[in-house]
Amino acid sequence: MANLSLFLGCVIPNRYPGIEKSTKLCLEKLGVDCVDLEGASCCPAPGVLRSFDKATWLALAGRNIALSEELDRDLLTICNGCYGSLADANYEVKEDEQLKKDVNSHLEKIGRSIKGDHEVRHITEFLHRDIGPEKIRDIVINPLELRVAVHYGCHLLKPSKGRVGSSFERPVFFDELVEATGAKSVEYSDKMECCGAGGGVRSALPDEALALTGHKLSMIESAEVDCIVNACPFCHMQLDVGQVDLNEKTGTSHNIPVLHYTQLLGLALGFSVEGLGIDLNAVVNTDFLMKVLSE
Amino acid sequence: MSLRNEPNLISLMEGTGSDILKCMHCGVCSGSCPSGRHTSLNIRRLLKKARNDAGVLSDDSLWMCTTCYNCQERCPRGIGIVDAIFEMRALAVREGIIYPEHRKVGELLLEHGHAVPIDEENMAKREALGLAPLPPTVHSFPEGLEEVKKLMASCRFDELMSEK
Ligand code: SF4
Ligand code: SF4
Numbered sequence: 001m002a003n004l005s006l007f008l009g010c011v012i013p014n015r016y017p018g019i020e021k022s023t024k025l026c027l028e029k030l031g032v033d034c035v036d037l038e039g040a041s042c043c044p045a046p047g048v049l050r051s052f053d054k055a056t057w058l059a060l061a062g063r064n065i066a067l068s069e070e071l072d073r074d075l076l077t078i079c080n081g082c083y084g085s086l087a088d089a090n091y092e093v094k095e096d097e098q099l100k101k102d103v104n105s106h107l108e109k110i111g112r113s114i115k116g117d118h119e120v121r122h123i124t125e126f127l128h129r130d131i132g133p134e135k136i137r138d139i140v141i142n143p144l145e146l147r148v149a150v151h152y153g154c155h156l157l158k159p160s161k162g163r164v165g166s167s168f169e170r171p172v173f174f175d176e177l178v179e180a181t182g183a184k185s186v187e188y189s190d191k192m193e194c195c196g197a198g199g200g201v202r203s204a205l206p207d208e209a210l211a212l213t214g215h216k217l218s219m220i221e222s223a224e225v226d227c228i229v230n231a232c233p234f235c236h237m238q239l240d241v242g243q244v245d246l247n248e249k250t251g252t253s254h255n256i257p258v259l260h261y262t263q264l265l266g267l268a269l270g271f272s273v274e275g276l277g278i279d280l281n282a283v284v285n286t287d288f289l290m291k292v293l294s295e
Numbered sequence: 296m297s298l299r300n301e302p303n304l305i306s307l308m309e310g311t312g313s314d315i316l317k318c319m320h321c322g323v324c325s326g327s328c329p330s331g332r333h334t335s336l337n338i339r340r341l342l343k344k345a346r347n348d349a350g351v352l353s354d355d356s357l358w359m360c361t362t363c364y365n366c367q368e369r370c371p372r373g374i375g376i377v378d379a380i381f382e383m384r385a386l387a388v389r390e391g392i393i394y395p396e397h398r399k400v401g402e403l404l405l406e407h408g409h410a411v412p413i414d415e416e417n418m419a420k421r422e423a424l425g426l427a428p429l430p431p432t433v434h435s436f437p438e439g440l441e442e443v444k445k446l447m448a449s450c451r452f453d454e455l456m457s458e459k
Contacts (some may be wrong), residue, residue, distance in 0.1 A: 010411040013430030017421045020430070036431040039439030041408040047362045048400050049410065051384035052393075056450040063446060106449045110442040158364035159377070168368055194329045199362035201330070204394035208359055211333035277424055 001130050004076040004121065005037040005068045007086070010045075011233040012079060018277015019233055022262040023078050023123065025276070029139065029269050030131060034076060040064050043077075043085035046155060047199035050085070058099070059106040061089035062114040066107060074119045076126060078262065080232035081198070084155030087120040091162030122156060124231045124261060125164065128173040133180040140268040143182025146226040146291070148264070149256075150175050150185045151216075151239065153232040154194050168192075177261060178229055181268035188223035190216065195230075197238035210249070213242040217254055226288055227257040229264050236260055241282045257281065257288040267292055315342045315379055317372045324366035324376055334359045338366050338376065345383060352387040358394065388455065401456040408433035408443040 006027075012019045027034050041060060044050070050057040065086060068075035077083040093100045094116040104113045127136065157168040166173055169192070175185040196202065196212030217239070220228060230236050236258055243254035258281055266276040273279055273289060318339070325331050325339040336359040344351045351357065360380050367376040387393070404410050409432065418428040433440040447453055 008430055008432055010409040013421070013432060013434075014409065014411050014413040014417055017417060017424055017426055017430075021424045021426060038431045039433055039436035039442075041433045041439070041443045042404055042410045044404060045400070045410045048397060049404065051362075051381055052388045052397070052401060053385060053450065053452055053455055054381065056447060056452040056455075059446045059450050060443060063442065106446055109449050110445050112442075154361070154363040154365075158368055160368060190329075194361045194363040194365075196329075196361060199360050200358060200394075200397055200400070201361050203400055204358060204396040205334075208330070208334045209361075212329055212361070215333060275424075277420070280420055 001032070002074045002119070002121070002126075003072070004032065004034040004126070005071050005073040006034050007037045007040055007043075007064060007068070007075050007077050007082055009077070009079045009082040009233070010042050011081075011237060016233050016236060016260070016277070016280070018280050019078060019236070019260040019262060022260065022266040022271070022276040025271055026262050026265050026269060030136075032131075035071065035073070037064070037068055037071075037075065040067055043079075043082040046081055046084040046088070047201075048203065051200060055102070055106070057085065058089055058092070058103050061085050062093065062103040062107055063110070063112060065090055065093075065118070065120065066112045066114045069115055069118050070112075072118075074121050076121050076123060078123045078231075078260070079234065080122070080153040080155040081234050083120065083122040087122075087163065088159065090116060090118075090120045095162070122231070124156065124174050124177060125166075127177055129164075133176045136177065136180040136265070140181055141270045142268050144264070144268050144292075146183040147186045147224065148178050148183045149188055149220040149223055149225040149228045150178055150191070151195065151228055151230045151235055152192065153230060153235040154198060156231055174231060174261070178264065181264055183229075183264065183268075186223050186225050188225075189219045191219075193219075195235040195238045196242070197234050202234075202238055206245070209238065210242055210246055213238055214246050214250070214252070217243060217246070217256065220256060221254070225256070226291065227259055227264075229259050229261055231261050233260065244282045255283060255285050257283060257285045315345060315374060317374055318342055319372060321371060323369050323371060327365040327369050328360075329363060329365065330359050330361055336360060342374075342376065342379065345379065352383060352390060353392050357383055357387065358397075398456060401452070405444070405447060405453055405456060408440045
């Protein structure tokens, strides 16, 4: 199994710290050798900052990757956006010698360099490939009787160029991880559609973003699930805060709990709702909390 | 609006592997686009516009793409559609065409090394969870933040984000 360094990014430590906590609790329980990637910055965010200037995007991503290379560890992300930026930057640098030189000409000024000799991993991809759903099932002590709407999110799977395995049209690995906790992954229409937040749409065009989110939520709602499970704090924020925004702006009454996979797994491993920060969401659904507590 | 160093958007984009002239207008991209279902973005038309109209850089729909990559994955001609969007957006930003909210994201990055920096409320949440109030990122490592700032200066990102 790979030795890892944990890359936090911005949204997790600074808006949804429960996800940081639950990740650490789960990795420890699984006996994974993972240390904090100290001094890392924004990945930088793929949709906005890559849109503004590719050189800056690559230089900052290059520094984050270099920090992990210096520890001789693969870099572990728990966010699709961070994964999108860092895995794509790593791939581009490995493929293109000239580009690597360009990035290193900036990194030189801070006494670092990117070699491209390590991998960038995503927690769901890592758990599925290196641990496996069977092993997870074996250590679950609190099998969850929940109906779950799995939201993969875009940048976990796409661009597929340079990414490992999995079909982007009909992936199953995340559903398998969810079902390893005892929960049922429920099919719903437009499951693979975007949450609406990416590409800077949430930050500059919130109404457009909410139009996509509203559609996705209505599809999820008609599948009568207990909660949404995602692999990305940015999707998490859009699907969570977005419900409150939509309720205010359009008079809907959405009330669906949103969990990062590590929070779902944490519950199945016997950790508490508060310990995992599930109660820190914008949407707090007491029926769900009662259901989880009584299990 | 006109481009300062004379347009030729197409030739600028060719370097990115986004040969949009190969488009056969099948419409698979627009049909796959989740944003296009709910907003005025028509990605096929936007790419067509990019062939000969520099006005595409100030087209509102350029920023409605969530970069979900559906279109690019499915395009039968293998056109780097999202790569082309990135390139057009970067050109627009260099022309000073940028939403104030996006400029703000750039400024936050310049100042904190994070596009979404920590605040009091979340420091309290962290502590309640038994985590350190500041995460072990550049928020806890000022010398790391200095490195990030040096890199952004080296790339002239500070100049790019300053008001034009
Ligand atoms: S999918 Fe490709 S070829 Fe078809 S219209 Fe879109 S860009 Fe053109
Ligand atoms: S990447 Fe953008 S243009 Fe392409 S399908 Fe997704 S939202 Fe539409």
